[in-house]
Each structure stands twice: as C-alpha cells, then as structure tokens.
Amino acid sequence: MTNDPNDNFMKQEFTITVYTENQVGLLNRIAIMFSRRKINIDSLNTSPSEIPGIHRFNIVVDETEEVVRKVARQIEKQVDVLKVYFSTNEEIIWQEMALFKVPTDEIAEKVKVERLLREHGARAVVIRKDYTVFETTGHREETDGLMKALEPYGLIEFVRSARVAIIKGSHSFHERLREFEALEPSEETAENEFLNEGEKVFSM
Amino acid sequence: MEQTIAIPKSEKHQNGAAPAQPKTAVVSGSVAVLDALLAEGTETIFGYPGGAIMPIYDALYDYSDKLRHILVRHEQGGIHAAQGYARASGKVGVVFATSGPGATNLVTGLADAQIDSTPLVCITGQVFAHLLGTDAFQETDVINITTPVTKWNYQVTDAREIPQVLAKAFFIARSGRPGPVLVDISKNAQLQTFDYEGYVSCNHIRSYRPKPIVRKEYIEQAAVLINRAERPFVLFGQGVILGNAEAEFQAFIEKSGIPAAWTILGAGAIPTDHPLNVGMLGMHGNYGPNVLTNKCDVLIAIGMRFDDRVTGRLDKYAKQAKVIHLDIDPAEIDKNVKADVPVWGDCKETLPMLTALVSPKKHDDWVAKFREHDAQEQVAVIENELHPTSDILTMGEVVNLLNELTGGDAIIVSDVGQHQMVACRYAKLNQTRSNITSGGLGTMGFGLPATIGAKVGQPDRTVIGIIGDGGFQMTLQELGVIQQYGVGVKIVILNNQFLGMVRQWQELFHERRYSFTDMVTPDFVKLADAYGIPGQRVCERDFLKNAIQTMLDAPGAYLLEVMVGKENNVFPMVPQGCGVAEIRLK
Structure with missing residues (x-):
C-alpha cells in the first residue's frame, strides 16, 4: 500500500473477518450491512474457526477503507458478533480453490494440456472415461489463468470457491475471547462497574 | 416433536439481586412467557390477539390481575404506544401481536424504535413449527423481515428455550444503546409443556x-481540549436521557460553563430555561446554535449521532472545530463527523470523569453571542409566531399558551411535520422524559398512540399530544383505546388542512406546485364524540386560551382542534444541501 493519504477514499479489495456465535439468521444480519449500502459482496465464506462453537466469516468487498471501517463497526455491534477485522490483501494470506471439468480425451491426446495442468499445480480429483475433474488452489488470477488456458480445450465446467484468508499480523483469537469472557460482570459490578472502582476505571 | 435447543452453552445467566428459588413445575410455553414478563417487571402489554398467539392470550386470561393488557386497534398503534410508554417511563415497552399481518404491522414501529434507540420487547405468534416455510395461513418470515429493524431477534420453536430467550431479549433491549427486540414463538412452543426451573435473568x-471500555x-x-477552548460548544442528544445522566450532564456544563444545544430527542435533558441551554439544533433549530456551530473552536457531542437533519451539509459542518464525541455506540464515532477525540462509553460514567478534569470556567462573552443571535431570531421569527398580529392563528401561539397554562410540567408528544418542529422549538420542558417524538424515522401516525402510551407509563403527569391533521388520520383508530380504557390524554390537533411540511417544501423549492398536499379533513370533534371523548374546535384567537384551559381542566381525555393558518411556514430553516451557517430566517 502506498502512503498516499487519498488511499482512504480509493476503492480496493478488503477482506473482512467476522467471528460470531453459531446462530441461525446471522448470515442475513451480516449480509444486509453490505446490501443496505449497496455494496456488492465479491466472495463470502463461512466456516468453523479455531475455537469450538465459534464461526468465522470471510467476506471480500471492493470498497474504500473509510466505508469498510464503518461497515465493520456496524457488524461488530450486532449482538451475536464477537469481533470484526478488516484487512488489505497485503495483510493476509489467502487462497481460493477451483474445480475444472475437462474431456479426458483432450488431456490424453494433447501433451500441451497435461503440461498446462502441471504448471498450474492442478491435481486430478476424478478421472473417468468421458471427463476428468482437476482441482487447483491459489489467488484469483491464478485460477482465472488456468481457466482461460483450458478454454480452447473444451472446458466443460468451472467453479471457484470463496476466499479463505488468514490475517498475517493477528494474535490468536483465543486470547481475545478470553478477554471477552473475563469481562463478564459479577453481580456486584453489574451496575456502575467502572465508577465504583476508582483508578481501575481507566485500565483497558 | 423434538427440537434442539440453540442457546449457546457458553452464555451465563446469573441470578439478579433476588435470586429465584429453583423450582420445577410443568408449565406451558405460554405460561413461561408471562412468568418472564412478570420477572422482568412488566406491568403493561400493548397487544392484539390472533390465531397464532392464542395460547399466550389464553394464559394471559389468568394473569389479568398481574399484567395489564391494553387492546389496541391496530398493531402499529400498539407498538407506537409501547414506544411512548418506554420513552415516558424509562421501562421496556412490551408488545404482543399475532403472526403474518399482525407481525408485519409492527415493522414501522420497530424501525422507529431502532433508529430512536427505544427499548422494546415484541412477542409475535408464529405458525406451528412443522408448517414453517410452507406458506401456511398467516405465515410470514418475520425474522428475516425484521432483521434490519431490530437490535436482536430470535425464533423460538421449543418451549424450553423461552425462559433464556426472553431473559436475553430484555437484557439486550434495555442495556447499552437500547433498541427493539423481537421474539417470534411458534404456536407449538406456546402449547408445549416442559419442566420449568424458574426464571433467571440475564446480565x-x-x-x-x-x-465499551472507558479509555x-x-x-x-x-x-485538555476543553480547558484550552475559548469557544467550546456542547451538543447533546437522547443519550443523556437514555443513560439517566441528566444530573451528570448538568454538572458538566455548569462547571465548564459551556453553552449547550439539543437535538429534538435530547430536548428536556436539562430544563428549557437553564441559563446554559441555548436551544435547538438542526434544520428548524434555533439561529444561534446553527450559525455558531461553525464558529466554535471545540465541539463536544454527547449522546447524539450527527443526523443529517442536524448537520446539514457535512463538508460545511464545523470544519474549524476540534470534535470530541461521547457515545456508548462505537459505530457512531466517525460515522458522519470525524472525531478528534472519541470518548467511548456510557455518559453516566464518562461525564463525571470529564467533569473531574475540566477547570471551572465561565464563557460569558461566548454565551452572550448565542443570546445576540436569539435576539435576531426573536425579531425575525419568534415574535410573529408566538404573538401574531394577523387574525390567522399560528401553531406557535398554541404551544406558547400550553406552556403558560401547564407551566412546562406536561409531557409533550408530537407527530411528524410542521407542528412537530413548532412543538419542539417552543415547548417549555421543566423535566426530563417530557418530549416524545419520532425523530430519526419521522413516522407520521406516531403521535396519537405514543400519547396514549406515555399517559399509561406516566399516569400522574399531564400528557399532551400535539398532532397535525395528516398524521392524526393515520392512526386515529386508537381513539378506541382512549374510550375503552379511559386514558386521560389531551389531544391538540393543529389543523392547517394541508400536509404542511411537504407543502412548505413545495412552496420554497417546487414553485408552489402543491402536488397532492391539500387535504380535506373530517369533523374531528364529531369523531371524538363518537368515541365518547369531549372536545371542541377553535378558529379564533379570542376563544383559544379558554379552550386550552377547558381541555386541561377536563377530568379525562379531551380533543381540541385548532384551525391554524393554511400556508404558514416553519422558520428558521437550513435548506437541504446547505451548511448550518446558511440557515434562513425567512
């Protein structure tokens, strides 16, 4: 990312990571935070997280940082959402998986195709007389590249998964969760928990 | 039918101050609902029965000595009444409605409560769980319809979930930044019996x-910013009232000597005649607060969210000032106006901390600037509005007489439009929770039911609903509630025979093309009479004061219709798309 102060107002890809309780209807509650601002979701993945019982969404949008920050805060305030992070592509490791269905004849007969698949690190998942399904993972440009390359050879079907991403700089969310649980008020501090604690008021 | 319980195990529900003795009894889901309401201190329910909520209503029959149910005439009236009740009393408003149309009729009220942070728990009946998704009679996908307009919602299909879900619902509705919660309960869950271990509240x-944690x-x-400021200016909103922080707020401005102006939902958090209360913000607010927003050096926003009706054009809003924003909702910080210093937290906690650190000061010259602007507004607008010289009655003179005859002790509820702006601008408010209006959503039809709800919530106070002829006709069926329950509300219809605010915009911005704003009105006094409510119409100034006195002296409800000028405008006005300093006095 450049140091251009206008970056805040320029659209770019952001990956939003949302940790949530596993609750019916939450996907809708999160999705409408984008649709109400007419933001298109480029990719959406929901999966379990590293913590049992806690779900993790990866959402990719093309937006300005300013808007993404506001949306992230509005998602985080939803009752069943624990935490929201947003990251630029430089700040994450990510992968997408793609499946390609190609006529088996073509691969068998054309050396070029076989080499193409090997170059792209594609693996055969299913081989049948009539077709073969290959799988590859990578960034979008990589899977798109293979799709384009295979098109002349009778690509029958193509599908790509949502993005899954790991944040490079993050601490374990486990720590964060402990923080949440530690802040559970006891009976005595439920009311005015800060005022009654003098100097501790200011501890983070 | 077996269903799984979807409550996460990690949630801890703890006993409140008076822990309920664990007891096991076999009860129905419906009884568990009513038991939860009692445990949460609910006294009043606004509701309307129907097929899918009949088991709960059947159980309610045996609870009528403990829970007061008010049968409204339309679910929208029910939820607005609950809003008025919650805003006047500070308690959580509770609403019952049936599935399908009953539930969809709540949507406007939910949206209104969501944007105005009003604590509500709405319970809707739903079709049997095995019919969900089959387009059953009166089935509608209430959870998905209401998701954008609720703080939280949940569908119960197993009675065993009811105690925990309602505990959660009340906790979420009233804590933090309050808001509406909807719990949709399928009919089988209402009928199902289970081993009930007693109610445990959630915290x-x-x-x-x-x-948020205070930093x-x-x-x-x-x-530091406040102590260095030469022209500091406080803007306060409903956050002060919702946080019960009126005393803390007053202590802060009195010690720091900072003039303070209010959003329409913040009105009344300090008395109208407090020397540091400099008036109303926004599109139809006072002249000084708008103009001087762009002259202050430090702007301190407390429990308000910089609504576009307050800020006008953002790129012309307080650009010269350092902004300090106190709010309990982190999503409000930087949403519309960038804060130089964000103070996350409940202002009940943050204000005393801030007060402890600010130096005692007086900003007499600066406060005097507001008063100078007041004097200009007085001449250009207020004098004519409150003491008109022409024969045509003004909305302002009605509000002014109400002030005089109630002394400012009444709760003023307003609907939406010109009369709302006039009521908010001129009503004298001596105490908090005295100005109830639909601020964020601008819901016409809010006024009458909210007036009823406010009176139910504060039966010992005088409650006056100031309502336009247009908005009144949107929910006038609730007159039936006044009749049936003898709710002693005072209704003032300010009738200009127009949809006045739209007409004003048509006059100013659409070359007087009055497109469908001319409205024929029924005989409101006769209408009131049909519901057994006394009333009268006033067309001349000579009779106005006596008529208002008669209304206030009436032992119960009363309807007063005042025929005001057809084409009067509300000024000052910040035209849409203009900065606050471009406010027009005429």
Missing part, C-alpha cells in the same frame, strides 16, 4: 458488550 452475553487517555485529551 451477560459473551458476544455482546453493551458498554483514560481519551478522557484526558478531551479535558
């Missing part, structure tokens, strides 16, 4: 932090 949800460094930075 913690792992994924939900009602109050010392920001309080200190805010205090």
Whole structure:
C-alpha cells in the first residue's frame, strides 16, 4: 500500500473477518450491512474457526477503507458478533480453490494440456472415461489463468470457491475471547462497574 | 416433536439481586412467557390477539390481575404506544401481536424504535413449527423481515428455550444503546409443556458488550481540549436521557460553563430555561446554535449521532472545530463527523470523569453571542409566531399558551411535520422524559398512540399530544383505546388542512406546485364524540386560551382542534444541501 493519504477514499479489495456465535439468521444480519449500502459482496465464506462453537466469516468487498471501517463497526455491534477485522490483501494470506471439468480425451491426446495442468499445480480429483475433474488452489488470477488456458480445450465446467484468508499480523483469537469472557460482570459490578472502582476505571 | 435447543452453552445467566428459588413445575410455553414478563417487571402489554398467539392470550386470561393488557386497534398503534410508554417511563415497552399481518404491522414501529434507540420487547405468534416455510395461513418470515429493524431477534420453536430467550431479549433491549427486540414463538412452543426451573435473568452475553471500555487517555485529551477552548460548544442528544445522566450532564456544563444545544430527542435533558441551554439544533433549530456551530473552536457531542437533519451539509459542518464525541455506540464515532477525540462509553460514567478534569470556567462573552443571535431570531421569527398580529392563528401561539397554562410540567408528544418542529422549538420542558417524538424515522401516525402510551407509563403527569391533521388520520383508530380504557390524554390537533411540511417544501423549492398536499379533513370533534371523548374546535384567537384551559381542566381525555393558518411556514430553516451557517430566517 502506498502512503498516499487519498488511499482512504480509493476503492480496493478488503477482506473482512467476522467471528460470531453459531446462530441461525446471522448470515442475513451480516449480509444486509453490505446490501443496505449497496455494496456488492465479491466472495463470502463461512466456516468453523479455531475455537469450538465459534464461526468465522470471510467476506471480500471492493470498497474504500473509510466505508469498510464503518461497515465493520456496524457488524461488530450486532449482538451475536464477537469481533470484526478488516484487512488489505497485503495483510493476509489467502487462497481460493477451483474445480475444472475437462474431456479426458483432450488431456490424453494433447501433451500441451497435461503440461498446462502441471504448471498450474492442478491435481486430478476424478478421472473417468468421458471427463476428468482437476482441482487447483491459489489467488484469483491464478485460477482465472488456468481457466482461460483450458478454454480452447473444451472446458466443460468451472467453479471457484470463496476466499479463505488468514490475517498475517493477528494474535490468536483465543486470547481475545478470553478477554471477552473475563469481562463478564459479577453481580456486584453489574451496575456502575467502572465508577465504583476508582483508578481501575481507566485500565483497558 | 423434538427440537434442539440453540442457546449457546457458553452464555451465563446469573441470578439478579433476588435470586429465584429453583423450582420445577410443568408449565406451558405460554405460561413461561408471562412468568418472564412478570420477572422482568412488566406491568403493561400493548397487544392484539390472533390465531397464532392464542395460547399466550389464553394464559394471559389468568394473569389479568398481574399484567395489564391494553387492546389496541391496530398493531402499529400498539407498538407506537409501547414506544411512548418506554420513552415516558424509562421501562421496556412490551408488545404482543399475532403472526403474518399482525407481525408485519409492527415493522414501522420497530424501525422507529431502532433508529430512536427505544427499548422494546415484541412477542409475535408464529405458525406451528412443522408448517414453517410452507406458506401456511398467516405465515410470514418475520425474522428475516425484521432483521434490519431490530437490535436482536430470535425464533423460538421449543418451549424450553423461552425462559433464556426472553431473559436475553430484555437484557439486550434495555442495556447499552437500547433498541427493539423481537421474539417470534411458534404456536407449538406456546402449547408445549416442559419442566420449568424458574426464571433467571440475564446480565451477560459473551458476544455482546453493551458498554465499551472507558479509555483514560481519551478522557484526558478531551479535558485538555476543553480547558484550552475559548469557544467550546456542547451538543447533546437522547443519550443523556437514555443513560439517566441528566444530573451528570448538568454538572458538566455548569462547571465548564459551556453553552449547550439539543437535538429534538435530547430536548428536556436539562430544563428549557437553564441559563446554559441555548436551544435547538438542526434544520428548524434555533439561529444561534446553527450559525455558531461553525464558529466554535471545540465541539463536544454527547449522546447524539450527527443526523443529517442536524448537520446539514457535512463538508460545511464545523470544519474549524476540534470534535470530541461521547457515545456508548462505537459505530457512531466517525460515522458522519470525524472525531478528534472519541470518548467511548456510557455518559453516566464518562461525564463525571470529564467533569473531574475540566477547570471551572465561565464563557460569558461566548454565551452572550448565542443570546445576540436569539435576539435576531426573536425579531425575525419568534415574535410573529408566538404573538401574531394577523387574525390567522399560528401553531406557535398554541404551544406558547400550553406552556403558560401547564407551566412546562406536561409531557409533550408530537407527530411528524410542521407542528412537530413548532412543538419542539417552543415547548417549555421543566423535566426530563417530557418530549416524545419520532425523530430519526419521522413516522407520521406516531403521535396519537405514543400519547396514549406515555399517559399509561406516566399516569400522574399531564400528557399532551400535539398532532397535525395528516398524521392524526393515520392512526386515529386508537381513539378506541382512549374510550375503552379511559386514558386521560389531551389531544391538540393543529389543523392547517394541508400536509404542511411537504407543502412548505413545495412552496420554497417546487414553485408552489402543491402536488397532492391539500387535504380535506373530517369533523374531528364529531369523531371524538363518537368515541365518547369531549372536545371542541377553535378558529379564533379570542376563544383559544379558554379552550386550552377547558381541555386541561377536563377530568379525562379531551380533543381540541385548532384551525391554524393554511400556508404558514416553519422558520428558521437550513435548506437541504446547505451548511448550518446558511440557515434562513425567512
């Protein structure tokens, strides 16, 4: 990312990571935070997280940082959402998986195709007389590249998964969760928990 | 039918101050609902029965000595009444409605409560769980319809979930930044019996932090800015009232000597005649607060969210000022106006910390600037509005007489439009929770039911609903509630025979093309009479004061219709798309 102060107002890809309780209807509650601002979701993945019982969404949008920050805060305030992070592509490791269905004849007969698949690190998942399904993972440009390359050879079907991403700089969310649980008020501090604690008021 | 319980195990529900003795009894889901309401201190329910909520109503029959149910005439009236009740009393408003149309009729009220942070728990009946998704009679996907307009919602299909879900519902509705919660309960869950172990209230949800943690460094930075400021200016909103922080707020402005102006939902948090109360913000607010927003050096926003009706054009809004923003909702910070110092937290907690760090000061010259602007507004607008010389009655003179005859002790509820702006601008408010209006959503039809709800919530106070002829006709069926329950509300219809605010915009911005704003009105006094409510119409000034006195003296409800000028306008006005300093006095 450049140091251009206008970056805040320029659209770019952001990956939003949302940790949530596993609750019916939450996907809708999160999705409408984008649709109400007419933001298109480029990719959406929901999966379990590293913590049992806690779900993790990866959402990719093309937006300005300013808007993404506001949306992230509005998602985080939803009752069943624990935490929201947003990251630029430089700040994450990510992968997408793609499946390609190609006529088996073509691969068998054309050396070029076989080499193409090997170059792209594609693996055969299913081989049948009539077709073969290959799988590859990578960034979008990589899977798109293979799709384009295979098109002349009778690509029958193509599908790509949502993005899954790991944040490079993050601490374990486990720590964060402990923080949440530690802040559970006891009976005595439920009311005015800060005022009654003098100097501790200011501890983070 | 077996269903799984979807409550996360990690949620801890703890006993409140008086822990209920664990007891086991076999009860129905419906009884568990009513038991939960009693345990949460509910006294009043606004509701309307129907097929899918009949088991709960059947159980309610045996609870009528403990729970007061008010049968409204339309579910929208029910939810607005609950809003008025919650806003006047500070308690959670409770609404019952049936599935399908009953539930969809709540949507406007939910949206209104969501944007105005009003604590509500709405319970809707739903079709049997095995019919969900089959387009059953009166089935509608209430959870998905209401998701954008609720703080939280949940569908119960197993009675065993009811105690925990309602505990959560009340906790979420009233804590942090309050808001509406909807719990949709399928009919089988209402009928199902289960081993009930008693009600345990909820005060913690792992994924939900009602109050952000207060950060010392920001309080200190805010205090430094305030202590250095020469022209500091406080803007306050409903956050002060919702946080029960009126005393803390007053202590803060009195010690720091800072003039303070209010949003329409913040009105009344300090008395109208407090020497540091400099008036109303926004499109139809006072002249000084708008103009001087762009002259102050430090702007301190407390429990308000910089609505576009307050800020006008953002790129012309307080650009010269350092902004300190105190709010309980972190999503409000930087949403519309960038804060130089964000003070996250409940202002009941943050204000005393800030007060402790600010130096005692007086800003007499600066406060005098507001009074100078007041004098200009007085001449250009207020004098004519409150003491008109022409024969045509004004809305302002009605409000002014109400002030005089109630002394400012009444709760003023308004609907939406010109009369709302006039009521908010001129009503004298001696105490908090006295100005109830639909601020964020601008819901016409809010006024009459909210007036009823406010009176039910504060039966010992005089409650006056100031309502336009247009908005009144949107929910006038609720007159039936006044009749049936003898709710002693005072209704003032300010009738200009127009949809006045739209007409004003048509006059000013659409070359007087009065497109469908001319409205024929029925005989409101006769209408009131049909419901057994006394009333009268006033067309001349000579009779106005006596008529208002008669209304106030009436032992119960009363309807007063005042025929006001057809084409009067509300000024000052910040035209849409203009900066606050471009406010027009005429």
